[in-house]
Amino acid sequence: MWKRLLLIRGAELFAFGMLVAIPVFVNNSYALGLLTLLAIYGILLIGLDVSVGYLGQVNLGHAAFLGLGAYASGLCVTLLGFGMPAALGVSLLVGLVIGALLALPALRLEGPQFALATLSFSALTVTTLNEWESLTGGAQGLQLDRPALLGVHLGAAGFYWLCMILLALVWMLMRNLLSSHWGRAFEALRDSPIATDAMGVGTYRFKVAAFAIGSALGSFAGGLYAFNFQYLQPHSFVYELMVILLLGVVLGGRKSLWGAVVGAALIVLLPNLLSNRMLFQVFSALGLLLAVVAGVRGMMNKSTRPFQAIAPIVAMGSLVVGGMLVANTEDWRKAIFALMLFSVVVGLPEGLMGFITRFLSQLFSVAPPPLPAPAALDEVLAARPMQDKPLLELRNLKRYFGGVKAVDDVSMAVHSGHIHGLIGPNGSGKSTAVNVISGLYAPTGGQVLLHGKALPEGSLYQVARVGIARTFQNLQLFGELSALDNVMVALKGVYRCPLPLLLLGFARREEKRAQAQSLALLELVGLAQQARSKAKDLTYGAQRFLEIARALACKPDLLILDEPAAGLAQPDVAQLIAIIKRIHQRGITIILIEHHMDVVSELCDRVTVLDGGKVIAEGSAEEVKRHPLVIQAYLGVEHTE
Amino acid sequence: MSVIVQLVVSGALMGMVYALIAYGFQLTYSTSKSINFGQGELVMLSAFVSLSLINTGLPYWLVVPGGLLFGVLLGLFVERAAVRLALEQKGEGWILLTVIFGLLGFSAAENIWGRDDRPFPTPVPSDPMHFFGIGITPLEISVAIGVLAVMGMVELFKRKTLLGKAFEAVSADRDAAGLMGVSATRIIMLSYGLSGLVAAMAGILVAPITTVGPTMASALILKAFSVAVVAGLDSGFGVVVVGLFLGALESLASFYIGSGWREAPGLILLIMALALRPNGVFGKASIRKV
Numbered sequence: 001m002w003k004r005l006l007l008i009r010g011a012e013l014f015a016f017g018m019l020v021a022i023p024v025f026v027n028n029s030y031a032l033g034l035l036t037l038l039a040i041y042g043i044l045l046i047g048l049d050v051s052v053g054y055l056g057q058v059n060l061g062h063a064a065f066l067g068l069g070a071y072a073s074g075l076c077v078t079l080l081g082f083g084m085p086a087a088l089g090v091s092l093l094v095g096l097v098i099g100a101l102l103a104l105p106a107l108r109l110e111g112p113q114f115a116l117a118t119l120s121f122s123a124l125t126v127t128t129l130n131e132w133e134s135l136t137g138g139a140q141g142l143q144l145d146r147p148a149l150l151g152v153h154l155g156a157a158g159f160y161w162l163c164m165i166l167l168a169l170v171w172m173l174m175r176n177l178l179s180s181h182w183g184r185a186f187e188a189l190r191d192s193p194i195a196t197d198a199m200g201v202g203t204y205r206f207k208v209a210a211f212a213i214g215s216a217l218g219s220f221a222g223g224l225y226a227f228n229f230q231y232l233q234p235h236s237f238v239y240e241l242m243v244i245l246l247l248g249v250v251l252g253g254r255k256s257l258w259g260a261v262v263g264a265a266l267i268v269l270l271p272n273l274l275s276n277r278m279l280f281q282v283f284s285a286l287g288l289l290l291a292v293v294a295g296v297r298g299m300m301n302k303s304t305r306p307f308q309a310i311a312p313i314v315a316m317g318s319l320v321v322g323g324m325l326v327a328n329t330e331d332w333r334k335a336i337f338a339l340m341l342f343s344v345v346v347g348l349p350e351g352l353m354g355f356i357t358r359f360l361s362q363l364f365s366v367a368p369p370p371l372p373a374p375a376a377l378d379e380v381l382a383a384r385p386m387q388d389k390p391l392l393e394l395r396n397l398k399r400y401f402g403g404v405k406a407v408d409d410v411s412m413a414v415h416s417g418h419i420h421g422l423i424g425p426n427g428s429g430k431s432t433a434v435n436v437i438s439g440l441y442a443p444t445g446g447q448v449l450l451h452g453k454a455l456p457e458g459s460l461y462q463v464a465r466v467g468i469a470r471t472f473q474n475l476q477l478f479g480e481l482s483a484l485d486n487v488m489v490a491l492k493g494v495y496r497c498p499l500p501l502l503l504l505g506f507a508r509r510e511e512k513r514a515q516a517q518s519l520a521l522l523e524l525v526g527l528a529q530q531a532r533s534k535a536k537d538l539t540y541g542a543q544r545f546l547e548i549a550r551a552l553a554c555k556p557d558l559l560i561l562d563e564p565a566a567g568l569a570q571p572d573v574a575q576l577i578a579i580i581k582r583i584h585q586r587g588i589t590i591i592l593i594e595h596h597m598d599v600v601s602e603l604c605d606r607v608t609v610l611d612g613g614k615v616i617a618e619g620s621a622e623e624v625k626r627h628p629l630v631i632q633a634y635l636g637v638e639h640t641e
Numbered sequence: 642m643s644v645i646v647q648l649v650v651s652g653a654l655m656g657m658v659y660a661l662i663a664y665g666f667q668l669t670y671s672t673s674k675s676i677n678f679g680q681g682e683l684v685m686l687s688a689f690v691s692l693s694l695i696n697t698g699l700p701y702w703l704v705v706p707g708g709l710l711f712g713v714l715l716g717l718f719v720e721r722a723a724v725r726l727a728l729e730q731k732g733e734g735w736i737l738l739t740v741i742f743g744l745l746g747f748s749a750a751e752n753i754w755g756r757d758d759r760p761f762p763t764p765v766p767s768d769p770m771h772f773f774g775i776g777i778t779p780l781e782i783s784v785a786i787g788v789l790a791v792m793g794m795v796e797l798f799k800r801k802t803l804l805g806k807a808f809e810a811v812s813a814d815r816d817a818a819g820l821m822g823v824s825a826t827r828i829i830m831l832s833y834g835l836s837g838l839v840a841a842m843a844g845i846l847v848a849p850i851t852t853v854g855p856t857m858a859s860a861l862i863l864k865a866f867s868v869a870v871v872a873g874l875d876s877g878f879g880v881v882v883v884g885l886f887l888g889a890l891e892s893l894a895s896f897y898i899g900s901g902w903r904e905a906p907g908l909i910l911l912i913m914a915l916a917l918r919p920n921g922v923f924g925k926a927s928i929r930k931v
Binding site for chain 2: 058115120130239305308331332334336338345346
């Protein structure tokens, strides 16, 4: 525990102290300028890392937010005579609001569409800054003086210390945010938006929030940028800067505060690197060496494809050779960025900090912080009284896809505290029925009632909020998160700390409680020992059980299990049956879609059989097994001419 | 009134070029769900190579195939260097990698051919002919004909040849096509080659009008993105309609609001389309499956 604190916090404090102390000993205005830019870019890249690292989206609009923030602060000072705190506040707000507005349409978009939306936004921003001459001065640029901070006029060193303090502040706030349930939700979104919705976490809220926060940091950095250079031009914020920023984040290492600041240091130093021939050659040779070492190591332990090993060597090699051939490396600036970024993206996808962290963690093994003892199951899933009345009712439910009547006029009732089986041949409409109930599809007609009230239609998120949780036939785990985090993402009723307090680090207690509760659920499905393993590294059976634990974390009234035994080996099936029985004992109602008749017979109080989208039989497992229509549906009829 | 018609007609003819570049996005998107973010540089580099070919004294009818061949090769290079790995890893790394390719291409052009814009000679005359009081240059007509000819040929190829059928099969279902013995990797290569061909054609067609320079395609490409997204990334007919529309719209905007705002309508349309109809006006909505 102490070792952990000492090493991790100690390294942070040491780095911060070193950086802050430099101006005391070195009196060099050029170096000071670079350090100031480092602090500003550090804040900027921490913001960019939220969307690029945590949300996993290629964001091409961050340079535009830097520009918007810079102009916002600049105009506040020149036109309105604001002081520094107020101007920076305006910059932050501009980023937050415009970021949220841009995220609203970009919200439903993934991958290329998101990149395109942000790309157009940044082009539009530069156009506007350029053309709105009456306000921004257009291509002429905007001149401003650094305003006073609370009556004090800051010199170069003073401004540098201000930027460093702000960087440290942003670092701490973001660490608190990203290690809370917010950070987990951002990452969950990246792995499976559908599951995030189905767990009642709400992709909507978190994606907008993540993007807005990242953009706000971007434009906040923009305000500092304006006060640092005291001269702004629209063309400083174009595409090329965007690529450099991406280079910083990727080279430094994604999903890491250290990575963002290391990346910032690198991109601040880049221009100097290019102007000094000697330095450039040394640096590119080092890059080539790194590419060769990483490539050979990767090939030796067969963790990389040949392309991943060879391509960076070729790229860095052409950098070395090209550096000797061309007359002026400055002219080839963009190509050099491109080749470096290419090598990092292909050959070192976890970035420098990822590389170094792996190396350091071999040197100093720091145990992860200990987990609390699991909570009592009664605290997590309070036992519900059994009451023999309908919990869920389907009334004439219909769902058509074009001419296909996947669910055609289905009525059924699921009684509270029952395990209700839903069976039928492939294509009979079981999964579609469940998808309509859980809100993935809106019904074409008919009604779904929970506790006698109509369910929200066509929204996974809202259905999850009223107490229905589900698992997926094709697993939808958050693969990059640990088993524990998978459950903690979905956990309900624990996270109450308001955002401002959470940012200041007051959410530690509820975090412990969430861990304890989630561990109890993992214990229920027999995965307590694997709490720290990444979900994608678990065995197939364990992944199925983890989905059940995650669904239980929603503390549902009704749990829908969509073919939980599909693909399980026999011992796992036995364990599955035991798990479902334990859940049933807590009084949770369960709908079980299953093909294994032995599982259905053993567990289900009542069984509904679908065929061709219609209910063909209902009753106890024994009754439906003997039903002639059911036998006909599964085995067909003999044709007698 | 005739001013408006004139603006609409010449804008729309320009829009055909956006449509052609957007069509190049569709070709690769249909097979691999990826597009080349450096496509604009591909257009520009092909135009530069064609210009160099003209300067060597090659006749025009040999320059065109030469430029197209270069486009195909560059398209194949993009696929190999920037796209294939990311697709194998089922990730979206290709976005960043193709952006990088674009930057590299831009820098290369800047240094090899210089930063200045240069005229691109063409055998087609550029004196306007008048129809009902509207001036249209043969050059503009040649652009429209060239665009439709290339798109028509690629569509014919897709529909009438066995390889084209394989292309359609991979577009419909990559895994199923793989099981039937169609190599998805090859078809994706083919789609990038075709996309490069289409981009090179766009470069050669538009170069006499815009002149050739490293930045010739940076505005062009944003509008092609808009056209592709607004039309939907799977509708060949849609890109032509939207291309015509956007071309006319921006020509009006630049006349009535100011030429600096030329790009604005396309960008706003793109963001609106993404917000309201992410699958495009002519695109098919997809059903979420779990």
